[in-house]
Amino acid sequence: MTLQQLRYIIEVVSSGSINEASKQLFITQPSLSSAIKELENELNIMIFTRTTRGIHLTSEGAEFLSYARQIIEQTQLLEQRYLNAKPSPQIFSVSTQHYAFAVNAFVQLIRQYGHDEYRFKLRETRTYEIIEDVHNLKSELGILYLNDFNKKIIEKLLKENDLSFHPLFEASPHIFVSSTHPLTKKKKAALHDLDEYPCLTFEQGDYNSFYFSEEILSTLSHKKNIEVSDRATLFNLLIGLNGYTISTGIVSADLNGDNIVPIPLDVDETICVGWITNTKGLPSKLGQIYIQALKEIVSCYASQNIRLLID
Numbered sequence: 001m002t003l004q005q006l007r008y009i010i011e012v013v014s015s016g017s018i019n020e021a022s023k024q025l026f027i028t029q030p031s032l033s034s035a036i037k038e039l040e041n042e043l044n045i046m047i048f049t050r051t052t053r054g055i056h057l058t059s060e061g062a063e064f065l066s067y068a069r070q071i072i073e074q075t076q077l078l079e080q081r082y083l084n085a086k087p088s089p090q091i092f093s094v095s096t097q098h099y100a101f102a103v104n105a106f107v108q109l110i111r112q113y114g115h116d117e118y119r120f121k122l123r124e125t126r127t128y129e130i131i132e133d134v135h136n137l138k139s140e141l142g143i144l145y146l147n148d149f150n151k152k153i154i155e156k157l158l159k160e161n162d163l164s165f166h167p168l169f170e171a172s173p174h175i176f177v178s179s180t181h182p183l184t185k186k187k188k189a190a191l192h193d194l195d196e197y198p199c200l201t202f203e204q205g206d207y208n209s210f211y212f213s214e215e216i217l218s219t220l221s222h223k224k225n226i227e228v229s230d231r232a233t234l235f236n237l238l239i240g241l242n243g244y245t246i247s248t249g250i251v252s253a254d255l256n257g258d259n260i261v262p263i264p265l266d267v268d269e270t271i272c273v274g275w276i277t278n279t280k281g282l283p284s285k286l287g288q289i290y291i292q293a294l295k296e297i298v299s300c301y302a303s304q305n306i307r308l309l310i311d
Helices: 003-015 018-025 029-043 059-082 100-113 127-135 151-160 231-241 285-299
Strands: 048-051 054-057 090-096 118-124 141-146 163-171 174-178 199-202 225-228 245-247 260-264 271-278 306-308
Touching (some): 003 059, 003 090, 054 059, 090 100, 127 151, 127 163, 127 271, 151 163, 174 231, 199 231, 271 285
Antiparallel strands (some): 048 054, 163 271, 163 306, 174 260
């Protein structure tokens, strides 16, 4: 077993395919496949399963990847300390629901990391894909929420995929609206106040279940409903159509300006937002930095509507 083989495994997981990984590593696809197969034979384990839909980590592979990442991190520290070697580009990925604070933490991570070369990914994506990404270790961390309605279903899915949920904060639901919206005159918005305005939600693709919705009260019907796939589009529609969406109440003026404002929603509900990790391995150094950045950013918003739940 060589360090190069460990780097190959890490790159395949990060890239999501043998073909893309071979391009990043500047080797041929057959050479990469052969190196991985040799490692599997040497260790007598199957790291990847290969199907017509692509390549996926096995349970053994997920555990092996955790060790491989730790070894490569320690090797790089030794090389930098004693050989004055140039730091190798680091790889890190987060999958998240559409939260501004997750982006803020990502920015803070990169600023703190400070190296000239890195390959980081921030995937704002659908709920089910977040779970898949962390299960397959395509992403090291995932950010999503639980509440009374979806908790049993999501926790069951997390357990089946060897994932654990770590609570970050609990929030009272808010609506996001434009700063010129008529409802900004209210201290609290009731559900009946929303009837005439378009409700904007994030579409969930093939897993468009109420339980995977990013917005609470997903079973309620709306006269006007618009589904979108990204946060920028949603915010533009909030402004252009006097629409609203339901979320945590945390909005970043640094990233979004002052055009979007939160208004408390008068409902007896709470939202628990946290991060998920794969139980097969511990967070890397970069993962730990990102988690700490999340805690620091969310703590700035701690108020009567947001209660920190940091474990």
